[in-house]
Amino acid sequence: MIDTHAHLHFPQYDKDRDKIIEECNQKLDAVVTVGCNFEDSKKALALADSNYKIYGTAGIHPHDAVNYDLNIKESLKNLLQHEKTVAVGEAGLDFYRNLSPKEKQEEIFRLQIELAREFEKPIVIHTREASTEMSEFIKTEMEGVKGIIHCFNGDKELLETALKHGFFISYAGPVTYPKNEFLRETLKNVPSSRLLVETDAPYLSPQKFRGKRNHPVYVAYTIKTIAEYLGLNFSDVDRITTVNAKRIFNLPMTKEEKSPKLVYKVRNTLYINLTTKCPCHCTFCFRGKEDYVLGYNLNLDREPIAEEYMYRIKNPGIYDELVFCGYGEPFERFDALCKIAEWIKKMGAKKVRVNTNGLGYLITNDKKILDKLKGLVDSFNISINASTPEEYYKIVRPSFGKGSFESVLKFIQDAKKAGFEVVISAVDIEDFDKNAFIQFAKKLGVNWKIRNWKVI
Ligand code: SF4
Numbered sequence: 001m002i003d004t005h006a007h008l009h010f011p012q013y014d015k016d017r018d019k020i021i022e023e024c025n026q027k028l029d030a031v032v033t034v035g036c037n038f039e040d041s042k043k044a045l046a047l048a049d050s051n052y053k054i055y056g057t058a059g060i061h062p063h064d065a066v067n068y069d070l071n072i073k074e075s076l077k078n079l080l081q082h083e084k085t086v087a088v089g090e091a092g093l094d095f096y097r098n099l100s101p102k103e104k105q106e107e108i109f110r111l112q113i114e115l116a117r118e119f120e121k122p123i124v125i126h127t128r129e130a131s132t133e134m135s136e137f138i139k140t141e142m143e144g145v146k147g148i149i150h151c152f153n154g155d156k157e158l159l160e161t162a163l164k165h166g167f168f169i170s171y172a173g174p175v176t177y178p179k180n181e182f183l184r185e186t187l188k189n190v191p192s193s194r195l196l197v198e199t200d201a202p203y204l205s206p207q208k209f210r211g212k213r214n215h216p217v218y219v220a221y222t223i224k225t226i227a228e229y230l231g232l233n234f235s236d237v238d239r240i241t242t243v244n245a246k247r248i249f250n251l252p253m254t255k256e257e258k259s260p261k262l263v264y265k266v267r268n269t270l271y272i273n274l275t276t277k278c279p280c281h282c283t284f285c286f287r288g289k290e291d292y293v294l295g296y297n298l299n300l301d302r303e304p305i306a307e308e309y310m311y312r313i314k315n316p317g318i319y320d321e322l323v324f325c326g327y328g329e330p331f332e333r334f335d336a337l338c339k340i341a342e343w344i345k346k347m348g349a350k351k352v353r354v355n356t357n358g359l360g361y362l363i364t365n366d367k368k369i370l371d372k373l374k375g376l377v378d379s380f381n382i383s384i385n386a387s388t389p390e391e392y393y394k395i396v397r398p399s400f401g402k403g404s405f406e407s408v409l410k411f412i413q414d415a416k417k418a419g420f421e422v423v424i425s426a427v428d429i430e431d432f433d434k435n436a437f438i439q440f441a442k443k444l445g446v447n448w449k450i451r452n453w454k455v456i
Pocket of ligand 1: 278
């Protein structure tokens with residue numbers, strides 16, 4: 001677990017800081033203690049120097065912007081050269097408390113954007129009652145700058161803009177408050193590869209400790225709420241957010257976290273990642289853009305042999321389901337798929353599924369693929385993503401060109417006839433006609449699943 005935003009160097013911890021840090025050392029992988037002005041950033045970095053699990057940031061909070069002018073840039077540069085400085089900030093805009101004039105806040109924020117660009121470090125963004133202005137900044141002045149929206153407050157316009165620009169979204173204690181359903185709802189729009197957690201300690205304690213001083217280890221309550229809301233295990237959200245924090249802050253990663261995964265577990269399902277090849281170019285696909293999905297690096301740098309998968313799967317019987325699904329199309333490696341599926345069934349797998357784009361006939365040029373998979377695979381999830389050929393070619397963009405849609409349809413019908421369980425799926429991108437897709441599935445006599453487009 002990593003608390004990506006706390007203020008451990010604040011006076012609220014003066015009396016028992018050692019004890020708090022000891023508890024952090026026991027329970028957390030790291031804490032980022034965030035500076036709010038020049039002097040405060042120096043304190044943050046001094047604390048970072050004192051403990052190997054603490055990292056610091058250097059920046060000027062919008063509340064403090066009034067005390068600075070452009071001359072602060074050179075001094076901040078010195079702090080940004082410190083080896084444990086992992087980000088610029090806390091920087092941003094706060095038009096709620098307005099403790100600094102608007103123009104001053106913008107000037108000091110702009111200065112910090114330049115520093116983030118120059119030092120190639122992420123910028124930790126505070127934004128309150130300023131979503132429109134912040135979205136505008138992101139769109140027009142932050143190209144090429146990495147960012148984190150700290151303590152995200154649920155504003156949808158800001159979320160969309162931030163995600164489009166590759167920013168990370170950090171949730172704090174308020175996501176645990178019973179009334180904040182609107183905030184929890186936004187979790188469904190944040191890709192797993194961009195999700196972070198924080199405490200903002202000593203402030204914003206989670207529900208269980210509301211009104212009391214916050215503690216970085218309470219980040220576990222935020223993780224727990226997110227896991228429950230997204231239907232994931234605690235360990236899944238812990239892994240996802242820990243790896244993401246290490247990626248954005250450039251913290252040391254373990255070999256396990258860095259290396260591409262052949263198999264990966266989410267809840268009690270084991271996924272088998274055969275290849276990165278795929279003949280489609282879906283408009284929403286993250287393949288080639290993000291290596292990490294659900295806290296795992298899925299970007300294979302080679303195509304391992306079937307036995308390497310068997311070695312890693314070990315005991316297929318312990319999983320609820322085994323699913324051929326990774327960053328590519330399983331039918332691209334049909335022989336390996338059959339060999340592994342045969343072995344996992346023999347070894348007691350309860351259920352075996354293949355997540356496919358449905359182009360197996362065209363990929364293998366073999367009309368007997370379904371016969372070969374009988375008894376080895378129980379179900380197919382076929383991501384057709386459209387209910388008409390026009391929509392299909394616009395969204396999926398298969399390299400086989402014309403005839404692809406018809407080939408997928410034939411695969412769906414044949415699989416159903418052959419007794420496989422078939423689900424067709426689509427991603428709910430902008431302008432996607434959900435009702436037409438449901439009618440289409442009903443007509444085909446198969447179940448359907450529509451996924452939120454940003455959740456992967
Ligand atoms: S079929 Fe899947 S892997 Fe292939 S491009 Fe589409 S989303 Fe990506």
